Amino acid sequence: MEIVICKTKEEASRIAASIITAAVKANPETVLGLATGSTPVTMYDEMAKAVAAGEVSYKKVRSWNLDEYVGLPGTHDQSYRYFMNENLFKKIDIDLANTHVLNGLAEDPVAECAAYEKQIKDAGGIDIQVLGIGSDGHIAFNEPGTSLASRTGVVYLTPQTIKDNARFFKSADEVPTRALSMGVGSICEAKKIILLAFGANKADAVAAAVEGGVSQYCTASALQCHNDVWFFCDEEAAAKLKLKDYYSWRSSIKLQKVQVND
Ligand code: GLP
Secondary structure: OEEEEEOOHHHHHHHHHHHHHHHHHHOOOOEEEEOOOOOOHHHHHHHHHHHHOOOOOOOOOEEEEOEEEOOOOOOOOOOHHHHHHHHOHHHOOOOHHHEEOOOOOOOOHHHHHHHHHHHHHHOOOOOEEEEOOOOOOOEOOEOOOOOOOOOOEEEEOOHHHHHHHHHHOOOHHHOOOEEEEOOHHHHOOOOEEEEEEOOHHHHHHHHHHHHOOOEOOEHHHHHHHOOOEEEEEEOOOOOOOOOHHHHHHHHHHHHHHHHHHO
16 A cells, blocks of 8 residues: 655645546546545546646546445436536546446346446456545445445445435435445455545544554455555545654655656
């Protein structure tokens, strides 16, 4: 795991976006795994800026999103399909037909999830997977207590996640209690993973994911077993890491190499 600790989320988002921009320039058919939540929004804006500047095109990029609430149509303003359209897809030149979000209204959710996994496999797998992290250490909607080998399927949100996400709904009662989510095992098949974590309320989750034991109690800890994971944190989210000075020194050297290779 490389841990990049930046002064601000803006700086972290810029660097993370530059890695994606460089990857899409090098391979215009890059397959992206995308995430929702407030965390990646600044990075998505940076990606859009690079498109507007004519630096890169997403015309041939295909994307698969991590998760979707069960019961919300893609037109609902809290659905993750709607979120992606508004916060990224409308701002870049990607073909909407090449963007995939699990269907929260699928009559047969199990078949929907199996077909989604097959689509990703047929596309050659995810080249770069973007992740946020829940305050309880979850990735996608893989809550504490989920097998680290889990595959894409129906999942049940914890009271903590419902509480965290209630800010986007009129009340906590309106937050769906189930979602379709890529599994931890499915996510870990991505070739490269970029996780973003900002703010003090992510500090415990980041510390558990990076320096805690690998455990289903913190599903992000499964990323310790992946060999190309980059955490981009602001100082607040990194505050509880014991080795933060070492990570900063090491990642600054590795980031220079990434830029030289570009
Ligand atoms: C939801 C999403 C996760 C996301 C998390 C954190 O639970 N399913 O993918 O990482 O929220 O959201 P935020 O970035 O708003 O803190």
